[in-house]
Amino acid sequence: MNSLELKTTRLMSRPHCPRCSTLLDAATDTNLQDPRTPKPEDLTICIKCGLLLVFTADMSLRRATIEEIAYLQLQHSKLWQMAEVIARRYTSRVN
Numbered sequence: 001m002n003s004l005e006l007k008t009t010r011l012m013s014r015p016h017c018p019r020c021s022t023l024l025d026a027a028t029d030t031n032l033q034d035p036r037t038p039k040p041e042d043l044t045i046c047i048k049c050g051l052l053l054v055f056t057a058d059m060s061l062r063r064a065t066i067e068e069i070a071y072l073q074l075q076h077s078k079l080w081q082m083a084e085v086i087a088r089r090y091t092s093r094v095n
């Protein structure tokens, strides 16, 4: 795989966001060095509302816990930054 390609995986579990109900049937790994398919306990975000989510054992999605969100904030991760931008945009549209 070219190192600049993003890896997108189609999710057969066809999960929905628990906040905005958007169908989230694909996930893209932003790690360009070592892209992989998502697995249970991986963190992700809703592309529509920015809610931080976690893949469950059956590859549906649940809201991230306070501890998981705090961990991401402490790491200043790319995922946290993306979630903040998307959530701000979503909040300005629905309010």
Ligand SMILES: [Zn+2]
Residues within 6 Å of the ligand: 017, 018, 019, 020, 021, 022, 046, 047, 048, 049, 050, 051
């Ligand atoms: Zn959402």
